[in-house]
Amino acid sequence: MTNPIGLLVMEYGEPQELGEVADYLTAHYGGYTPPPEDIAALQARCQQVWGTERGGSAAGLLANALSQVLAERSGDRFRVALGARHWTPTVTSALQELCASGAQTVVVLPLSPHASLMGLRDYERTLERAQAELQQPCTIHLIKDWPDLPGYWSAITRHTRAALAQLEAPAEAVALLCMAHSVAESSRKPETNYQQQLTQRTAQLTSELGCGAGRLAYYGAEGPGQWLGPEVGSALEELAQAGYRHVLAVGISSTYDNVEICYELDGRLAQLAATLGVGYARAALPNADPELVAGLADLVDGTVVERK
Incomplete structure (x- = not known):
């Protein structure tokens, strides 16, 4: 049986409810305790954006849509997991999940089309920390950016x-x-x-x-x-x-x-x-727009073929 290919969809991460804001900011600040005014300010922004009803994670919905398209195209060839650089589920836990499913090769897809030098350093450091916690080695292919998708x-x-x-x-x-x-x-x-x-x-x-x-x-x-x-x-x-x-x-x-x-x-x-x-x-953001999802599926497929 052929080992599946892992796809780690990488997002920045954000709290999903008001009670998570303090812990989220602690992670965002690298472990430092956020001042009360920062917590209050982000809670106010969350309330303003969410209104009375909090929807699901837009990044999660996009990752799920991509997983579905890949499954329709390739059956069970891919295992897909969402990982956040500064919140949960973490990139580390997502990578561990993919490796536990049998994936020996993992494609990492950041959800940002344009990569700055600052962003790339963050991606690479996050992945280095995640790899260091794996029980067994895993080959990782990072898609650095996709500005022309x-x-x-x-x-x-x-x-x-x-x-x-x-x-x-x-x-x-x-x-x-x-x-x-x-x-x-x-x-x-x-x-x-x-x-x-x-x-x-x-x-x-x-x-x-x-x-x-x-x-x-x-x-x-x-x-x-x-x-x-x-x-x-x-x-x-x-x-x-x-x-x-x-x-x-x-x-x-x-x-x-x-x-x-x-x-x-x-x-x-x-x-x-x-x-x-x-x-x-x-303008509305693309979110799980079918054209975006299809384009990302093409990008992932192309990366796998190129790296063989």
Whole structure:
């Protein structure tokens, strides 16, 4: 009998209920106890994003959809597990689960299409720690990024076009605000490739939709040091000052709904746009969009063939 191939779908991780916030932040801060104000702030954001009813994990739903497509194509060839870098189920437990199922080779698929140097270091360190806890050796193939995956960009474009129609304004009167997660950089390790990829995608999407302007901005900067900018709120204010009365926001570095980006899109930016008197809409993230899922299945299949 042929050993199955493991697929570890890797996400960042986030709490699934308010009672988990303190422990989540402790993990996020590398074991340090978070101050009470940080716990309260994240709980407030979670409540604002979730509303009265918490849905299932969007990353989990995406991983399940991918598992189903792979099973339809290849039977029981793949074993799929979801692992979080900074929460549960952990990458370590997911890798152990896959190896226990008989997998001697594991493909690791991060759910972020664009990999920064900062992100890649995090991926590699997480996997090194996980491998160190295995009882037996396992061959790991990390898919570092997938910025040109057709299924991802077709889903992004389609969802953004649908959101554009909500504004009821000609495309040339709309400014497109493309959002990506900020990362820390230094003169020794500039994030040139990450920025170039995002800049190119912003220009491509702006052109395809015929928007009057396209702007790349960043969210999620935290801690000391130099982080990529401009910040999304500042970019929205600048677009309003430039005379744009309609702004369409789209997350171009995220594949699924999570508290951080949904708070930015549906909370902070929506409120700021209302204050500025700017018409505002935001594109839905791909989540388990069939085109994205099919594209990821192709990517995984191709990685297995390439590594043979």
